[in-house]
Amino acid sequence: MRLDMLFIRCFQERITKTFLVAPSTLFEYYSLDYRVLRRFAKHNSTGEIIPEELVMQGARKMFAATDLQRQNFYAAVGQTFFGEQPTPPTSIIVADLKREYTSWKHVEGTHWHTRYNHLVNYGAxxxxxxxxxxxxxxxxxxxxxxxxxxxxxxxxxxxKLLQYGGAKEAADLLNGLVGGGGGGDGGIIVRDCDGGGKVPHTTCLCTEMNTLRNQLMNVV
Known part of the structure; x- marks a missing residue:
C-alpha cells in the first residue's frame, strides 16, 4: 500500500464521519472566492486573470438550492434504507423520497439507487x-x-482544527475554532441535541442560502 494512502486510511478510521468532509467542504469556499482564484486562475496563453463577473455568476449560486435538495434526498435514502427494515420495493421508496425532498419528478422504470455507491461506504x-x-x-x-x-x-x-485529526473530539475542535464569536448561537458550531447526540447550528448556512438567492435574483 502507498504510504500516503496508509495515512489517509488512518485519518479516516480515527475521525467521526460527521466531521470527515468538513475541511474539504470549507476549502470549496476558497476555490470559489475571487481573492483566491485570481492568484492562479489565468488564461493559458494570454495570462489574463479570470474576470470577476464570470466567477460571480458561477454554478454555486445558480444551483445552490438544487444541490441542497439533492443532498437532503441522498441523506433520506440512506436513513430509510438503513433504518427500520423497509417493506415496499426499494424503487418505490426512492420515488416517494424524491417527490418528498426534491422538486423534480421520478422517472418511472429507472433504478438510480442501484449504482449509488454511498449506500455501501456511508450507509445511513x-x-x-x-x-x-x-x-x-x-x-x-x-x-x-x-x-x-x-x-x-x-x-x-x-x-485549532486540522492538526489534531481524530485526536480530539470533533465538537470540541469546531467550537474551539470559532466559539465565543457572538450572535444568537453564542458563536458555536455544534450544539447538544435533546435526547443525546450533537447537531450543527444552521444559522450561517441559512444566511448564505438567502444571500445567494438575493444575488441570483439581482443577476436575473
Missing amino acids: GYYSYLYAKCFAATIWLKLCEEDPLSLATGSALRL
Whole structure:
C-alpha cells in the first residue's frame, strides 16, 4: 500500500464521519472566492486573470438550492434504507423520497439507487455531508470570509482544527475554532441535541442560502 494512502486510511478510521468532509467542504469556499482564484486562475496563453463577473455568476449560486435538495434526498435514502427494515420495493421508496425532498419528478422504470455507491461506504451516514455544509458555512462566515488569505486565519485553521485529526473530539475542535464569536448561537458550531447526540447550528448556512438567492435574483 502507498504510504500516503496508509495515512489517509488512518485519518479516516480515527475521525467521526460527521466531521470527515468538513475541511474539504470549507476549502470549496476558497476555490470559489475571487481573492483566491485570481492568484492562479489565468488564461493559458494570454495570462489574463479570470474576470470577476464570470466567477460571480458561477454554478454555486445558480444551483445552490438544487444541490441542497439533492443532498437532503441522498441523506433520506440512506436513513430509510438503513433504518427500520423497509417493506415496499426499494424503487418505490426512492420515488416517494424524491417527490418528498426534491422538486423534480421520478422517472418511472429507472433504478438510480442501484449504482449509488454511498449506500455501501456511508450507509445511513450520508447526512454528514449536510453537517459539513453547516460546519463549513459557519467557519467561513465567522473566521475566513473577511480575509481568507491572512496568516491569522490560516494559522487558526491549522492549529485549532486540522492538526489534531481524530485526536480530539470533533465538537470540541469546531467550537474551539470559532466559539465565543457572538450572535444568537453564542458563536458555536455544534450544539447538544435533546435526547443525546450533537447537531450543527444552521444559522450561517441559512444566511448564505438567502444571500445567494438575493444575488441570483439581482443577476436575473
